[in-house]
Amino acid sequence: MDLGLWIQILLGLGNRFGNLFIFAFVLTKIKAFRRIVAKEKLSTEDKLILSVVFGIFGIVGTYFSFEYNGALINTRIIGVASGGLLGGPLVGVLSGLIAGVHRGLINAGNVTSTACAVSTIFEGLMAGCMGLYVRNKRVKWPYAMLTGAIAESMRKIALLLMIKPFSVALDLVIDILVPMVIINSLxxxxxxxxxxxxxxxxxxxxxxQSDLSLKIADRALPYLKNGIDSDEFGKVARIVYDMTDFDAVTLTDREKIISHEGIGTPRHAVGAPVVTFLTERVLTTGECVVMGRCEEKDCGFHGKCMLKSTLTLPLNDGNDIVGTLKLYKITEGSITEVDTALGNGLAKLISTELRIAKLEGRSKLVTQAEVKALQAQINPHFLFNSLTVIGSLCRTEPLKARDLIFSLSSFFRKNLNGNRQNVPVWEELDHVRSYVEIERARLKDKLDVMYEVDESLDFIIPSLTLQPLVENAIKHGIYPKKEKGQVKLVAEKREESYFISISDNGVGMKSENLKILQKGESSGTESMGFGNVIKRLEGYFGPNFSFDVSSKMDNGTVIELRIPAGKGVAL
Structure with a gap:
């Protein structure tokens, strides 16, 4: 063991080490290389690219070497092993093949050329297998050092097996093994x-940037709820401009600029038409586009506008691209990967809110349509029969006839007024009473209705929800009954909920119809509007709303509603 020789070899490799790391540093600054290495899964094309890159890296390590007793003291394994560790066995073998064939073809260090060429391929394979093992580990550098030590040991074993005479190979290995293991591992x-x-x-x-995206979304949320066509949507551009480093921010719909904040030209004025091919491209393809310098040759401000770099992102409402978010910087080529990640995050958050706004708008339209459908279910026979009853009472009981006219007027006014979706519970109960008075006049002694209502109740409830349930009880429970029937309505507060019960002692219903109602669905003629009512109550009061339906043939039906206190606040 010659310590002085080891130090000499270490210093010789160290002098070339700096050149090698200049190459490595430049490599890490290449965006394409960084994108490929950062991928969790590599395509075959990616692996071939990495193989060539690290094969060249290995060749560079061969050239940054010096000769000692017929051998090249080199750092070739750094490139080959890096390829295997990052890309797996295929990249390791291919990069080893590229660097190994090159080593076998050059004239320098002829004594070890064949052994080193063959060994380099197997070293790459070993590094690739190590890469599979460390793929999911966050800290890889200790395994890289171990890989370097193993690879250098493999090469020295190849020298001992392939160089003749053995004594020459052994002397060479003793001289160079330790310094080469140290320098290549490091x-x-x-x-x-x-x-x-x-x-x-x-x-x-x-x-x-993700955290910033969430903060921007939190501030912008109130202005996104009503969609891209609302007057407040344009305020989002100001929020993005204030909270980021972009020099200008623009929001557009498919036809015009909605809002622009920051540096700009008259072309960026609010209301100006969308004219750039870049915006048209994003609106057509739905792809994010980065432009490092202005290429809008037909723009009247080309060469005069201070905004040089642009990131344009699509905004969609779930089905269609409805606009764009444009982020500008005044320096050419200054849109970074981080800027792109921030822009994509913002565009996705805005698009999500636009999608929610669209769905909520559709939900409101559906609810309005359902209320209209419920209003349209008024049976014309009910009107004719009511007028007949009123007509017969005009001579015998004119005061009673007058009261029924008031009740009928109130009933139809409520049904035909579709402007209010939600009303105070007492207003809904008044509507029930108007309906009941008309039915009492028609059925006379056959119908008895009892109310147990806490008059202090004051919460909001979707309109036309209680009257259809009472109508079902009378129409399907009491009408078919030969004897006198009774309907009872209870409304009170129990702990943290409002409790409403509608029960009758009518004919009841079949079990198959009961099962349908217990699912919150309508069973045809057995339950006019029941599914509609339950769906609207669930939509308004949320998951804490519950209901129950029980019924037995010839023993009547009971419907119970449990409404969470606090949702339907008092007017």
Whole structure:
């Protein structure tokens, strides 16, 4: 063991080490390389690219070497092993093949050329297998150092097996093994430290931008609820401009500029038409587009506008692209990967809110349509029969006839007024009473209706929800009954809920119809509007609303509603 010789070899490799790491540092600054390495899954094309890159990296390590006793003291394994660790066995073998064939073809270090060429391929395979093992580990540099030590040991074993005479090979291995293991292990470890530092910085930057996206979304949420056509939507551009480093922010719909904040030209004025091919492209393809310098040759301000770099992103409402978000910087080529990640996050958040606004708008339209449908279910026979009863009472009981006219008027006014979706519970109960008075006059002594209502109740409830349930009780429970029937309505507060019960002692219903009602659905003629009513109550009061239906043939039916206190606040 010659310690002085080891130090000499270490210093010789160290002098070339700096050149190698200049190459490695430049490599990590290439965006395409960073994108490929950052992927969790690599395509075959990606692996071929990595194989060529790290094969060249290995060749560079061969050239940054010096000769000693017929051998090249080199750092070739740093490139080959890096390829295997990052890309797996295929990349390791191919990069080893590229660097190994090159080593076998050059004239320098002829004594070890064949052994080193063959060994390099197997070293790449070993590094690739190690890469599979460390793929999901966040800290890889210790494994990289271990890989370097194993690879150098494999090469020295190849020298002992393939160089003759053996004594020459043994002397050579004793002289160079330790310094080459040290320098290449350190080299691989340092290279992976650089990679990990780069990706950690990138992850931190993306995390900061994601946090910023959420903060922007939180401030912008009130202005997104009514969709892209609302007057307040344009305020989102101001929020994005104030909270980011972009020099200008624009929001457009498919035809015009909705809002522009920051540096601009008259072409960026609010209401100006969308004329750039870049915006048209994004609206057509739905792809995010980065433009490093202005290429709008037909623009009247080409060459005069200070906005040089643009990130244009599509905004969609779930089905259609409805507009764009445009982010500008005044320096050419200054849109970074982090800027793109932030822009994509903002566009997705805005698009999500636009989608929610669209769905809520559709939900309101559906609810209005359902109320209209419920209003349209008024049986004309009910009107004719009511007028007949009133007509017969005009001579015998004119005061009673007058009261019924008032009740009928109130009933139809309520049914035909579709402007109010939600009303105070006492208003809904008044509507029930108007309906009941008309039915009492028609059925006379056959119908008895009892009310147990807490008059202090004061909460909001969807309109036309209680009257259809009472009508079902009378129409399907009491009408078919030969004897006198009774309907009872109870409304009171129980602990943290409002309790409403509608029961009758009528004919009841069949079990198959009962099962349908217990699911919150309508069973045809057995339950006019029941499913509609339950769906609207669930939609308004949310998951804490519940109901129950029980019935037995010839023993009547009971419907119970449990409404969470606090949702339907008093007017």
């Amino acid at each position: 080299g691989l470890g340092l290279f992976f430290m650089i990679l990990e530092a780069i990706f950690k910085d990138r992850e931190r930057a993306v995390a900061r």
